[in-house]
Amino acid sequence: MAIRYSICILCISLFMSILCLARGQDFPVGSSETISTFAGFQFYSRTLKGKEEEKVQQWVLPVSLAGRIGENLKFRVYQTMSHAQIEDGPSLSGLGNTKIRGSYVLLENALVTYLGLSIPVASVEPTTETVPLSNLLYTDVLNFGVNRLTEGFDLDLGFAFAQPFGKLSFGLGMGYLIRGSYDRLSQGGTYNPGNPISLSAGINSFSRLVNLGFKVIYVHYGDDKIEAGDSFENSDSLSFRISIKPRFKPIAIRLLLADTMKFGDDDLDEETTINNFFKNRLSGGLFLAYPLLGDTITLKAQAVVKMLLDDSGTNAKSASFGGGFRILLTDNLKLDFSTNIINGDMEAGETNISGFDLSAMVGYGF
Numbered sequence: 615m616a617i618r619y620s621i622c623i624l625c626i627s628l629f630m631s632i633l634c635l636a637r638g639q640d641f642p643v644g645s646s647e648t649i650s651t652f653a654g655f656q657f658y659s660r661t662l663k664g665k666e667e668e669k670v671q672q673w674v675l676p677v678s679l680a681g682r683i684g685e686n687l688k689f690r691v692y693q694t695m696s697h698a699q700i701e702d703g704p705s706l707s708g709l710g711n712t713k714i715r716g717s718y719v720l721l722e723n724a725l726v727t728y729l730g731l732s733i734p735v736a737s738v739e740p741t742t743e744t745v746p747l748s749n750l751l752y753t754d755v756l757n758f759g760v761n762r763l764t765e766g767f768d769l770d771l772g773f774a775f776a777q778p779f780g781k782l783s784f785g786l787g788m789g790y791l792i793r794g795s796y797d798r799l800s801q802g803g804t805y806n807p808g809n810p811i812s813l814s815a816g817i818n819s820f821s822r823l824v825n826l827g828f829k830v831i832y833v834h835y836g837d838d839k840i841e842a843g844d845s846f847e848n849s850d851s852l853s854f855r856i857s858i859k860p861r862f863k864p865i866a867i868r869l870l871l872a873d874t875m876k877f878g879d880d881d882l883d884e885e886t887t888i889n890n891f892f893k894n895r896l897s898g899g900l901f902l903a904y905p906l907l908g909d910t911i912t913l914k915a916q917a918v919v920k921m922l923l924d925d926s927g928t929n930a931k932s933a934s935f936g937g938g939f940r941i942l943l944t945d946n947l948k949l950d951f952s953t954n955i956i957n958g959d960m961e962a963g964e965t966n967i968s969g970f971d972l973s974a975m976v977g978y979g980f
Contacts, residue, residue, distance in 0.1 A: 648681050648682060648979075648980060649679070649680075649681035649979070649980040650679075650680050650681060650977060650978065650979040650980070651677075651678060651679045651680070651977065651978055651979075652676075652677070652678050652975055652976065652977035652978075653675070653676070653677045653678075653975070653976060654675070654676060654950075654973065654974050654975030654976060655673065655674075655675060655972075655973070655974050655975075656673065656674040656675075656676065656759045656971070656972070656973045657671070657672070657673045657674075657971065657972040657973075658671065658672045658673075658674070658757075658758050658759055658969070658971050659671045659969045659970055659971075660750075660756050660758075660956070660967060660968070660969035661967075661968045661969055662750075662965050662966070662967060663965065663966045663968075664961065664964050664965035664966070665964075668700055668701070668703075668750075669700070669701040670698065670699070670700050670701070670747070670750055670751075670756075671698065671699060671701070672696060672697065672698035672699075672751070672758050672759060672760065673696065673697055674694055674695070674696045674759040674760050675694065675695045675696070676692070676693070676694045676759075677692075677693050677694075678690065678691065678692045678693075679691045681980075685719075686718055686719045686720070687716065687717075687718050687719075688716065688717050688718075689714070689715065689716045689717075690713075690714070690715045690716075691712065691713070691714050691715075692712070692713040692714075692715075693709065693710070693712050693713070693735075694709070694710040694759075694760055695707075695708070695709050695710070696708070696710065696759065696760040696763070698747060698751055698758070698760075699747070700746070700747050700750075703747070704741075704743040704744045704746075704747055705744075705747070706738065706744050706747055706748065706751070706763055707738075707763075708736050708738045708763050709735050709736040710760055710762075710763060710765075711732040711733055711734050711735065711765045711768075712731075712732070712733045712735050713730065713731070713732055714730065714731040714732075714733070715728070715729070715730040715731075715770075716728070716729050716730070717729075724775060724776060724777060725773065725774070725775050726773065726774045726775075727771075727772075727773045728770070728771060728772045728773060728774070728789070729769075729770070729771050730768075730769070730770035730771070731767075731768070731769060731770070732765060732767065732768035732770070733767060734765060734766065734767060734796075738763045738764050748762070748763075748764075753930075753960065754892075754895070754920075754922065754930075755920060755922060755930040755931065755932045755958060755960050755967070756932075756960075756967065757920075757932065757934070757956065757971075759971075764796050764797060765794075765796055766793060766794025766795050766796040766807075767794035768791060768792065768793050768794055769791070769792040770789070770790075770791050770792075771789070771790055772787060772788055772789030772790060772812075773787065773788060774786070774787035774814075775787070781819060781820050781821060782817065782818065782819055782820075783817070783818045783820075784815075784816070784817050785815065785816045785817075785818075786813075786814070786815050787812075787813070787814040787815070787816075788811075788812065788813055788814070789811070789812045789814075790809065790810075790811050790812075791809055791810050791811075791812075792809050793806075793807040793808070793809055793810075795807075804840075805838070805839075805840055806838065806839040806840070807836075807838050808835050808836025808837045808838050808839075808848060809836040810833050810834065810835045810836065811833070811834050811836075812831060812832065812833045812834075813831070813832045814829060814830065814831045814832075815829070815830050816828060816829040816830070822861065823860065823861055824858060824859060824860045824861060825857075825858075825859040825861070826856075826857070826858055826859075827855075827856065827857040827858075828854075828855070828856055829853075829854070829855040829856075830852070830853065830854055830855075831852070831853040831855070832850070832851075832852050832853075833850060833851045833852075833853070834850050835847075835848035835849070835850060835851075836848075849876045849877050849878045850876075850877045851874055851875060851876050851877070852874070852875050852877070853872065853873065853874040853875075854872065854873050855870070855871070855872045856870070856871045856872070857869070857870050857871075858870075864904065864905055865902065865903070865904050866901075866902070866903040866904075867900075867901070867902055868899075868900075868901040868902075869898075869899070869900055869901075870897075870898065870899045870901075871897075871898045872895075872896070872897045872898070873894060873895070873896050873897075874894065874895040875893065875894050876892065876893050876894075892922040892923060892924055892929060892930075893923055893924050893925060894921075894922075894923040895920070895921070895922055895923075896920070896921040896922075896923070897918070897919065897920045897921070898918070898919050899916065899917065899918040899919070900916065900917045900918075901914075901915075901916045902914065902915045902916070909942060910941065910942050911939055911940070911941055911942075912939060912940040912942075913937070913938075913939050914937055914938050914939060914940065914952065915936070915937040916934075916935070916936055916937065916954075917933070917934070917935050918933070918934045918935075919931075919932070919933045919934075920932050920933075920958075926962065927962070928962070928963075929960065929961070929962055930958070930959065930960035930961070931958050931959060931960075932956055932957065932958030932967060933956070933957055933958060934954050934955065934956040934957075934971075935954070935955055936952060936953050936954030936955060936971070937952065937953070938950065938951045938952025938953060938973070939951060939952075946978055946979045946980070947976075947977075947978050948976070948977045948978075949974075949975070949976055949977075950973070950974070950975040950976075950977070951973065951974050951975075952971075952972075952973045953970065953971065953972050953973070954970060954971040954972075954973075955969075955970050956968070956969050956970065956971070
């Protein structure tokens with residue numbers, strides 16, 4: 615059992631370390647199901663108050679199909695359609711890249727190999743009017759459901775290895791992301807992002823009272839290239855992630871803490887040094903779940919805090935609080951509803967952030 619837990623945790627570390635091709639939300643399904651699917655509706659609203667007030671809204675329709683073939687091969691296909699708009703301003707809508715992921719277990723569950731594809735299925739033509747909206751969607755602290763519609767063809771591959779020692783398990787992982795080019799109007803033409811390579815290591819402890827996990831992830835970024843001949847060098851990063859799961863039945867508690875540090879400033883054309891948007895990305899979250907009526911209904915609550923720090927101090931921060939419930943209608947059919955409120959600021963406190971999220975999902979397992 616310990617090795618199965620460690621494999622799952624290391625896979626999560628690996629996928630995050632190679633930048634996880636999708637930001638989509640995983641809908642929980644039963645482990646006994648061979649094939650599962652979910653679909654739903656997500657709505658995001660953000661109000662930005664600085665020198666002027668802007669209201670940005672986005673709705674997302676996610677669809678996912680996941681399952682396993684035999685005992686060793688697992689797969690997942692994820693697709694989104696979204697529409698975003700600045701109030702009384704430009705809009706962006708279309709299909710995101712189709713995300714296909716597969717993993718294969720070897721060596722009696724000790725080794726997991728991973729392959730992912732991100733395939734463009736629709737062309738969203740960038741314009742000068744939509745550049746400000748694209749930049750807002752891509753702003754980390756705003757937490758939109760789909761942060762980029764224009765992407766190239768990406769190939770994502772890696773592995774994770776875990777070995778148990780009593781109540782401890784240790785693991786190592788490595789990933790490589792080959793990123794395809796795409797049009798990026800704000801950069802003046804075709805944009806060729808660099809290929810990141812990641813190394814990860816983790817240790818997990820399991821006991822009757824609490825499960826603890828610690829992961830460290832190093833990412834080296836390749837240079838970005840722009841059609842005009844410019845080159846952008848990204849600074850490498852080092853991440854630490856801690857997970858704590860106390861065992862207080864029937865309530866489920868999960869505490870997550872993370873810190874991503876950039877080693878230095880970025881460089882443009884080997885001559886100009888650019889101060890990073892962040893030197894540290896700090897985040898923490900508390901997640902609670904309480905089952906009712908024999909697991910037929912599960913109440914959920916969460917609180918998440920995120921901070922982005924640069925040389926001058928805190929550049930941006932946000933705190934979100936929310937909850938919801940999950941209903942198990944049958945052994946195969948599940949409904950999930952949640953809402954979230956977010957507050958914070960960015961641009962070193964010059965712009966205030968407020969807003970909310972709504973989500974409704976339906977999942978079915980075969």
